[in-house]
Amino acid sequence: MSNIVSLQSITKRGEAQPQASGCSTKSSCGSSAGQGEMPEHVWNKIKDHPCYSEEAHHYFARMHVAVAPACNIQCNYCNRKYDCSNESRPGVTSERMTPEQAALKVVAVANKVPQLSVLGIAGPGDSMFDWRKTFETFRQVEKRLPDLKFCVSTNGLALPDHIDALADHNIDHVTVTINMVDPEIGTLIYPWIYHNGKRYTGLDASKILHERQMESLEALASKNILVKVNSVMIPGVNDQHLLEVNAAIKARGAFLHNVMPLISDAAHGTHFGLTGQRGPSAAELKDLQDKLAGGANLMRHCRQCRADAVGMLGEDLSQDFTMDKIDAEVEYDPEARRLYREVVERERADRQAAVAVAEDTLAATAAPARLVAVATKGGGRVNQHFGHASEFQVYEVDHDGVRFVGHRKVDNYCQGGWGDDDVLEDNLVPTLAGIEAVFVSKIGSCPKKDLAAAGITAIDAYPFEYIETAIARWYAEINGQADVALGSIA
Template structure:
């Protein structure tokens, strides 16, 4: 584990400046033991998230801090955001559910505990759950997400529990800014408020981050971007967590719709626009790999990132299932996934090689409707989100996703939703789909967004690069004029269901 601690996260190539942390197609400069931890982890590898699923179990209801962007809701099946669950579980119920999901979804490789409170404010339930799962399903990676307040007190237990991945939410390193985000913390049997609370919290978070690095435990840092409060400050947070060994930094947009009932939502605090979020992520990237594929998951999420299958695995349903955990079957299925993944990577590299020699400063964004597996395999009207790629002569770079409400309801398009969808991808020059109806197609064209359906069921990167090459050719011939698109809105907390 020494090399994991010494690696200190992601690094940039001295020759190309390209950041490598195994988050793209290959191992890059990662030590083998670290690569084995991240190659099929959908949160730690952007490329892997197209192919592998994760699940969270809601065994940790209590929390030891209050955040102005958080409102935990129980028995809620509609909202898709952190802190929300449909049902809380005991450790025994959780392990039964994990085995059921891992049997039904053999590409589920990661089990996380992320709430709905803080796992380390519920240490007995959290570690009992990890213990049971490690014994029953030893091939599944174990993850823990925490606000970090109690982290230094549990480092030894985390290491003994074979938890190789820990996420800490760090929104500030300046107590003045922290006081605007956190009303109070509960620490050592005492409630603290204001700057005193923020000072204790940031000290404990950074201490815990350093301790994880010393133990060779990979750490991802989450930060919530709150315009006019910590947005500029997050550049300093990025430097601080990188210097202490963070493996990835995930800057997420604030979710602050009034209906969620958070302090920020009720006082009108806005979230960032798509341009603002990307600009901050770009500014922080440097030598630190930014995670851009986060879906800000519920505390009981199940499935690929961007989908939620938790409704298929309620406690009542799980108890009725005939669960036959077959490790050999899971390994065989994942081997097939790896072959498909390799084919996808090879196809993209081949298309990029054919684009070699193209000289252009043009960069643009495109949106993709996909169900997963790295394919353009979703109908425009059925998409719950669009994945966004930045295209240049260097290739196709994943830069984020845009949640939307489903356009097609019962065979009919909802026109008010179409306007919102177009607003969500307004900065994109094209949208790739497996199929699209005549009405949305014509309205997208009128809005300056090209609907692209000729690459249906083909690999995303390969298709996007091929389309971009054609786009550049048209610009050179004078058939079209390249223009910059405007900003786009980030959808605030889409509903899970299509209804």
């Protein structure tokens, strides 16, 4: 369980780190500087929610329980599979559970993963179509862990029928997947829906779905429930149309817009995968997200989690907590989570002060924006060996600051303790296209040279520093601000 850490490890430099302002038009919601200008009541809802705050995802973990297998819609990008432990995408789970089993599993995870702050139900079907199991699960868990945040993910078709029940269960975070506001485009994405006991296809299906989704957004806003809208970017189908989606959801009070890349692989058995529909490149995704700046607030740190995901974003511990490994008599001990939150609050204050200094340093530069990648295990620090990284977090830096813009999944370079040159050449280098520098806690001389040959500079001079300050120091130094950078941030 690589993400289960001691409470003190989050702040100790040189040792193992945890595995892990308001919303800006240029960055993700919940900037590295924290609350910013966000109202206190909103900040209190999102500050510990790793999906709603980019800052929180460095410190807190989420958990999904697969209790809702039934679905009322078919999407061309979805194929709900079971027992797929090596596959990481929405709709996939290794085991389905009853609400009672889910409650036991939540207690077991909370005892071992002090970072846990959120319980979500995201299928593997639809949480609001399978609403009885969803609400019973929350009722069971609330009796054991009353301080845990609850959230649901849904396609929105059945959602209008359950708005009051969501409020009654203190669920103040809802994610709705909305891929179109033009039903004609919807016909390219949804073969059918099942609504009020009847199956609809074609334009009729898309019109009903669109109307129900818009109704849901307005009803949730009236209850002061925060809404995150997920949209799947499908090149040639809805990619440019998502600009209209963004405007429509902003007008109806959505808090966040998360544009996700289509996961398309014939091996998944989806319609899009089998018909050759490609997903977007990292550059195409970023370009669209940049075009959306100024509209609804953007989420850029999504990992498109499984229906049974456990742990920090970017890592999944679900196989460590299968039901056969959980004691039926497990009792909840809140002390570890309480102590962890105290440590995080101190760490947050320290990091926010460091980020403020970094921003002051960068304001003195006048150089072009650069994209860099960071190997991190959490805590907002450069704290992972290059060869151990299964993803890199991507940041953009210029005189306005350091902004998180996404992540890129990679194959591990170190295979069985040895570097794999084929992985570097065939996977890592292509995945890091457009990246100028990679920040790591450590890297061997051979991969460092190979990256340099591909035009990527490996930076291992700032191990265990905060990500923003490390990037700011490097950027200032290469732009002739070395004295300012080293003097202000060291």
